Amino acid sequence: xxxxxxxxxxxxxxxxxxxxxxxxxxxxxxxxxxxxxxxxxxxxxxxxxxxxxxxxxxxxxxxxxxxxxxxxxxxxxxxxxxxxxxxxxxxxxxxxxxxxxxxxxxxxxxxxxxxxxxxxxxxxxxxxxxxxxxxxxxxxxxxxxxxxxxxxxxxxxxxxxxxxxxxxxxxxxxxxxxxxxxxxxxxxxxxxxxxxxxxxxxxxxxxxxxxxxxxxxxxxxxxxxxxxxxxxxxxxxxxxxxxxxxxxxxxxxxxxxxxxxxxxxxxxxxxxxxxxxxxxxxxxxxxxxxxxxxxxxxxxxxxxxxxxxxxxxxxxxxxxxxxxxxxxxxxxxxxxxxxxxxxxxxxxxxxxxxxxxxxxxxxxxxxxxxxxxxxxxxxxxxxxxxxxxxxxxxxxxxxxxxxxxxxxxxxxxxxxxxxxxxxxxxxxxxxxxxxxxxxxxxxxxxxxxxxxxxxxxxxxxxxxxxxxxxxxxxxxxxxxxxxxxxxxxxxxxxxxxxxxxxxxxxxxxxxxxxxxxxxxxxxxxxxxxxxxxxxxxxxx
Amino acid sequence: xxxxxxxxxxxxxxxxxxxxxxxxxxxxxxxxxxxxxxxxxxxxxxxxxxxxxxxxxxxxxxxxxxxxxxxxxxxxxxxxxxxxxxxxxxxxxxxxxxxxxxxxxxxxxxxxxxxxxxxxxxxxxxxxxxxxxxxxxxxxxxxxxxxxxxxxxxxxxxxxxxxxxxxxxxxxxxxxxxxxxxxxxxxxxxxxxxxxxxxxxxxxxxxxxxxxxxxxxxxxxx
Numbered sequence: 001x002x003x004x005x006x007x008x009x010x011x012x013x014x015x016x017x018x019x020x021x022x023x024x025x026x027x028x029x030x031x032x033x034x035x036x037x038x039x040x041x042x043x044x045x046x047x048x049x050x051x052x053x054x055x056x057x058x059x060x061x062x063x064x065x066x067x068x069x070x071x072x073x074x075x076x077x078x079x080x081x082x083x084x085x086x087x088x089x090x091x092x093x094x095x096x097x098x099x100x101x102x103x104x105x106x107x108x109x110x111x112x113x114x115x116x117x118x119x120x121x122x123x124x125x126x127x128x129x130x131x132x133x134x135x136x137x138x139x140x141x142x143x144x145x146x147x148x149x150x151x152x153x154x155x156x157x158x159x160x161x162x163x164x165x166x167x168x169x170x171x172x173x174x175x176x177x178x179x180x181x182x183x184x185x186x187x188x189x190x191x192x193x194x195x196x197x198x199x200x201x202x203x204x205x206x207x208x209x210x211x212x213x214x215x216x217x218x219x220x221x222x223x224x225x226x227x228x229x230x231x232x233x234x235x236x237x238x239x240x241x242x243x244x245x246x247x248x249x250x251x252x253x254x255x256x257x258x259x260x261x262x263x264x265x266x267x268x269x270x271x272x273x274x275x276x277x278x279x280x281x282x283x284x285x286x287x288x289x290x291x292x293x294x295x296x297x298x299x300x301x302x303x304x305x306x307x308x309x310x311x312x313x314x315x316x317x318x319x320x321x322x323x324x325x326x327x328x329x330x331x332x333x334x335x336x337x338x339x340x341x342x343x344x345x346x347x348x349x350x351x352x353x354x355x356x357x358x359x360x361x362x363x364x365x366x367x368x369x370x371x372x373x374x375x376x377x378x379x380x381x382x383x384x385x386x387x388x389x390x391x392x393x394x395x396x397x398x399x400x401x402x403x404x405x406x407x408x409x410x411x412x413x414x415x416x417x418x419x420x421x422x423x424x425x426x427x428x429x430x431x432x433x434x435x436x437x438x439x440x441x442x443x444x445x446x447x448x449x450x451x452x453x454x455x456x457x458x459x460x461x462x463x464x465x466x467x468x469x470x471x472x473x474x475x476x477x478x479x480x481x482x483x484x485x486x487x488x489x490x491x492x493x494x495x496x497x498x499x500x501x502x503x504x505x506x507x508x509x510x511x512x513x514x515x516x517x518x519x520x521x522x523x524x525x526x527x528x529x530x531x532x533x534x535x536x537x538x539x540x
Numbered sequence: 541x542x543x544x545x546x547x548x549x550x551x552x553x554x555x556x557x558x559x560x561x562x563x564x565x566x567x568x569x570x571x572x573x574x575x576x577x578x579x580x581x582x583x584x585x586x587x588x589x590x591x592x593x594x595x596x597x598x599x600x601x602x603x604x605x606x607x608x609x610x611x612x613x614x615x616x617x618x619x620x621x622x623x624x625x626x627x628x629x630x631x632x633x634x635x636x637x638x639x640x641x642x643x644x645x646x647x648x649x650x651x652x653x654x655x656x657x658x659x660x661x662x663x664x665x666x667x668x669x670x671x672x673x674x675x676x677x678x679x680x681x682x683x684x685x686x687x688x689x690x691x692x693x694x695x696x697x698x699x700x701x702x703x704x705x706x707x708x709x710x711x712x713x714x715x716x717x718x719x720x721x722x723x724x725x726x727x728x729x730x731x732x733x734x735x736x737x738x739x740x741x742x743x744x745x746x747x748x749x750x751x752x753x754x755x756x757x758x759x760x761x762x
Contacts, residue, residue: 100557105557106556106557107556107557108557109557109558109567109571110567110571111555111557171578175571175574175575175578176571178570178574179567179570179571179574182567182570183563183566183567183570184557184558184563184567209574209577209578209581210577210578210581211581212578212581213578213579213581213582213584213585214581214582214584214585216582217582217583217585217586218585220698220702221589221698224698228674228675229675229676230674230675230690230694231674231687231690231691231694232589232691232694237687237690237691238597238685238687238688238690238691239691240592240593240596243589243592243593247585247588247589250585515556520559
């Protein structure tokens, strides 16, 4: 594998050639690329459903699709986006690529397991796609019983099985990361010298490890009830449908943090790199990730304020949900404080980072509103909730994902992308996103319920705004697709450190060699030590 | 496999991503323990379901547990604890370079696991005969609500069934392990796999240690 081919420098992309060398690779960087391909496909499939939803909602009458079809559209949108795009997105692509580089390791602790995780992911995705092509599933991504077990006439089991299989991929990735971060750090790289992206990935991995198995067993119970016609959650047979909701949200609320925590990690990297400063309150930001992961497991009942959950449980869950805002706010304040007196540059990744802070703040504050019992009962199951979680998942998670992709793209491919188009698309995504989802806050507050394909005429203006925004957002997502592909062939070659950032991943070449570093790195300084870098440059 | 490791004494069996044998061993054990944590959460969901439904259907659960064969359950508990002993001895034998003993102890573990599953088949068969398998054939003559007793048996079959599935997977892994041990793959400096599989086997044992009192014993004295 290590014989040199001609005068060109050898790196992980050109070390070996052919389809087989990719499909059997154990290199974490190549596996990250494999994930990137799979995830992009699922993102655009999920996006296609969103397009159809927004088209239907452009007019008040339910004139484009049947109500039953509409149920399938929003279900498949949710399933594809949450399970097959958002949950694996940053961990499996950026985490896979960056964690070994950031900690100075040659690979993850278990490279074969890492490749197996990708195959498991694709297998789970194939089940879900098979179900989709056969007519899809109409239960909502939440699979509430007894509808999903007894009444739904769609491909519940195939989709659920896809999610069950995917869960193993998520668990094994988390396991791989935790072991890697514990055991594979370079000499001198103590816990409090780790980049905050690694801390965020560590916290995310804990959730994946602790939460996903509970979802797995819940899915198994749903499948058993549906297949064998035994009563586990069906009240007619002595079961308790609220128990299903408890089990489901025990995973699915923390899953929100699986989506947004890695994104927060990316933002910590971007803000420091483009403000040329050490992060304000490093340890607070690091522990805020752990605090969010822990508290995230104690708030699931806030999805069930209008179920038959006891009022006292509701009060406790309401209080704990507000408490999650504390570590989240610590992060937002510390990023903002990092900007203060920073030497700020406005490169594309920074635009995404600043966008993230604004949108995440709106999403987080409306989350505090929703954790209030009285307000939640008023806006429960309305577009207010839809807008809130899209501000977290799209405005938060996807902004972070795209920001990270733009930041590390030169490292991943060794190429630069066009500045103008990337800034334009970042701006379009920000504007399009707000135009899509801000009107939904208003719609929800006025009482428009979610999951209906028709609505009263007085809601049309805001819905048209939302659909128009979605168009801009969609184009904003397509542009990076085009210039990223374009850059791989025609983009300018990137230096090893095009942003002048600190971090071990920038000390190796772009793209990195197969074993990541030519010399095994050692670390003798804190993370984000831009002061030291500036002094070194002055001396040089 | 592509590896930079040179086949000398210090680095034999060392994967390329590790710097030392110690690092590799610590990583594989940490990985195994984390995997077992996920297994605890998996069974934890079932235990939580059991606790909730036991609270809602106490009569039915007590009546249901009286239908289980406590003698067979106790025998199986002893068999499984015995298999954990032979597994621990297999690990010891591998650590101390006793190739034949390693093979024999692994085979003994497989045998005891097989006995456990055999007894389980007998128990399941009896439930079929007594119409205690959930579904249309389920019949409960006693005064307790049929749904309550059926819920007990839903969980009985799910919990013991998933446990048995873990046993079957474990036996399959042990069979491969016995073959590797017979070929002399393991040695005092290279026995991570035996220890890892041992941890898994003990875990499956411990799950049963919780299942037995929950399903067979609880409410029995009343």
